[in-house]
Amino acid sequence: xxxxxxxVTHIAHLARIEVEDAQLETMVGELNNILSWIEQxxxxxxxxxxxxASVTGHALPLRADAVGDGAxxxxxxxxxxxxxxxxxxxxxxxx
Amino acid sequence: MSDLLSLDLAAARDALAKREVSSTELTDxxxxxxxxxxxxxxxxxxxxxxxxxxAGAADARLATGDALPLDGIPLGIKDLFCTQGVPTTxxxxxxxxxxxxxxxxxxxxxxxxxxxxxGKLNMDEFAMGSANVTSYYGPVESPWKRQDGGxxxxxxxxxxxxxxxxxAARLAVAATGTDTxxxxxxxxxxxxxxxxxxxxxRCSRWGVVAFASSLDQAGPLARNVRDxxxxxxxxxxxxxKDSTSANLAVPDFExxxxxxxxxxxxxxxxEYRIDGMPSEIETLWSNGxxxxxxxxxxxxxxxxxxxxxxxxxxxxxxxAEASSNLARYDGVRYGLRVEGDTLDEMYAKTRGExxxxxxxxxxxxxxxxxxxxxxxxxxxxxxxxxxxxxRDFDQAFESVDTILTPTAPSEAFAIGENDDxxxxxxxxxxxxxxxxxxxxxxxxxxxxxxxxGLPLGLQLIGKLFDEESVFRAAxxxxxxxxxxxxxxxxx
Numbered sequence: 095x096x097x098x099x100x101x102v103t104h105i106a107h108l109a110r111i112e113v114e115d116a117q118l119e120t121m122v123g124e125l126n127n128i129l130s131w132i133e134q135x136x137x138x139x140x141x142x143x144x145x146x147a148s149v150t151g152h153a154l155p156l157r158a159d160a161v162g163d164g165a166x167x168x169x170x171x172x173x174x175x176x177x178x179x180x181x182x183x184x185x186x187x188x189x
Numbered sequence: 190m191s192d193l194l195s196l197d198l199a200a201a202r203d204a205l206a207k208r209e210v211s212s213t214e215l216t217d218x219x220x221x222x223x224x225x226x227x228x229x230x231x232x233x234x235x236x237x238x239x240x241x242x243x244a245g246a247a248d249a250r251l252a253t254g255d256a257l258p259l260d261g262i263p264l265g266i267k268d269l270f271c272t273q274g275v276p277t278t279x280x281x282x283x284x285x286x287x288x289x290x291x292x293x294x295x296x297x298x299x300x301x302x303x304x305x306x307x308g309k310l311n312m313d314e315f316a317m318g319s320a321n322v323t324s325y326y327g328p329v330e331s332p333w334k335r336q337d338g339g340x341x342x343x344x345x346x347x348x349x350x351x352x353x354x355x356x357a358a359r360l361a362v363a364a365t366g367t368d369t370x371x372x373x374x375x376x377x378x379x380x381x382x383x384x385x386x387x388x389x390x391r392c393s394r395w396g397v398v399a400f401a402s403s404l405d406q407a408g409p410l411a412r413n414v415r416d417x418x419x420x421x422x423x424x425x426x427x428x429x430k431d432s433t434s435a436n437l438a439v440p441d442f443e444x445x446x447x448x449x450x451x452x453x454x455x456x457x458x459x460e461y462r463i464d465g466m467p468s469e470i471e472t473l474w475s476n477g478x479x480x481x482x483x484x485x486x487x488x489x490x491x492x493x494x495x496x497x498x499x500x501x502x503x504x505x506x507x508x509a510e511a512s513s514n515l516a517r518y519d520g521v522r523y524g525l526r527v528e529g530d531t532l533d534e535m536y537a538k539t540r541g542e543x544x545x546x547x548x549x550x551x552x553x554x555x556x557x558x559x560x561x562x563x564x565x566x567x568x569x570x571x572x573x574x575x576x577x578x579x580r581d582f583d584q585a586f587e588s589v590d591t592i593l594t595p596t597a598p599s600e601a602f603a604i605g606e607n608d609d610x611x612x613x614x615x616x617x618x619x620x621x622x623x624x625x626x627x628x629x630x631x632x633x634x635x636x637x638x639x640x641x642g643l644p645l646g647l648q649l650i651g652k653l654f655d656e657e658s659v660f661r662a663a664x665x666x667x668x669x670x671x672x673x674x675x676x677x678x679x680x
Binding site: 097102109111121124125128135136137140145147149150152169170174176182 | 388435512530574
């Protein structure tokens with residue numbers, strides 16, 4: 095399948111990346127090249143093969159549901175581009 | 190000590206312990222060399238004051254005779270590891286001004302063992318690249334030059350290009366790297382040094398800026414196999430803060446370097462003989478096979494039938510995980526913010542300006558393959574092929590102990606080459622990606638020179654958590670190859 099400009103614009107919106115119109119054409123070509131190269135996976139018969147997400151086979155550990163770290167808002171907020179009191183601040187979302 | 194920079198990690202450790210040299214002298218020698226080699230662009234940040242302070246503390250400990258395992262050893266740190274109070278950029282504009290309030294587990298382990306931090310090393314943006322040309326801070330140059338009389342600036346490989354170039358140019362005793370699809374091993378091969386990617390889970394990922402979480406793994410770049418073994422011992426270990434970190438004791442990797450590979454069964458996979466592979470790579474590989482046979486190993490022909498599908502599988506899984514991991518860069522909590530009238534506009538402008546072209550490409554691919562209607566066709570399909578690739582290795586390891594392959598399909602190329610087509614760049618990792626997808630430990634050892642006089646490495650792959658066999662085989666290969674060539678660039 096081949097991506098068109100409208101689809102790439104939609105993906106860029108989903109990814110929250112601003113793409114200038116001038117870059118869009120190039121991006122459409124590059125993404126289509128990569129996707130058509132990836133299509134070769136369709137040659138592989140994967141019927142009945144379970145998807146692999148974890149390579150080591152180790153079970154994920156459980157721990158007590160207790161706070162183990164925290165209570166230092168200044169450190170958490172130290173890199174904030176903009177803050178108000180103990181909060182991150184962003185452009186107004188709700189009128 | 191006539192030439193402090195020529196001491197490898199093991200020799201520096203011994204000289205420091207015997208008080209023949211102080212960490213302060215050694216550290217100052219490196220800081221001077223770094224200044225003289227700024228044109229290589231290896232370091233994004235130099236931490237001279239911190240280095241001298243850490244060296245002083247190491248000297249105080251060494252004076253008491255209670256030396257730590259890496260006491261006083263000056264190291265470079267890939268700028269993907271968070272270092273408390275020291276800028277951490279991941280090679281990206283979007284992390285402008287970011288100074289972590291915490292230290293990564295791997296670097297904490299190195300400082301616990303007495304090592305000294307010289308600075309933070311340049312890398313491909315978010316570790317996405319195979320030539321270190323995608324960094325916001327500019328490309329890294331390799332200290333190696335072609336022997337053709339020209340003066341082309343060559344890439345060090347990537348993404349741990351700053352680490353590899355710095356170790357090859359002797360701007361650090363050794364360095365940390367990270368490997369998602371070959372980012373330690375391929376630059377190791379390009380720069381004529383040793384690069385070791387341990388088993389997934391051997392080193393904690395906590396505090397390492399995430400690229401693709403099911404693949405990312407830290408490891409050392411070092412001058413030789415012994416140095417890599419010493420350094421990995423300090424880097425590795427269980428960490429409750431990374432739920433995928435393996436709760437296993439860390440072996441003494443240095444002790445595994447017995448030099449004895451008699452009876453070891455070494456697999457040679459026929460599928461790694463790819464179309465268009467330069468004959469000098471084939472020759473190097475054949476030579477390596479003979480070296481191991483001469484050392485007493487048993488060479489076994491094996492088949493890894495799904496090898497050719499590893500790279501396209503990787504280019505679904507890694508971008509998918511990256512698109513999810515990199516969603517955190519939104520201009521709200523740290524790094525770059527580009528203002529917008531609405532919250533969405535601020536996100537899009539920040540990310541549009543903050544990410545470079547390769548990172549954007551991968552986030553877009555990842556977003557697409559995970560989007561509604563395509564998840565099964567791409568992501569689940571890739572995970573199924575990944576299972577088949579793992580099955581190939583599982584079957585092979587029933588009859589062999591390690592596997593020997595080339596590390597990369599070519600020698601280092603010039604900065605600017607292979608830039609026109611992303612897929613051409615991706616092909617650099619054709620031999621390293623299969624063991625990344627399967628979490629297996631793998632090392633690159635310099636074995637010979639190309640016709641242009643550039644280093645070429647061979648890769649040894651081992652079973653899960655059997656780094657010891659990998660180190661043992663690598664030690665024997667290194668001894669047989671006796672690679673002593675040194676780059677002519679640098680200082």
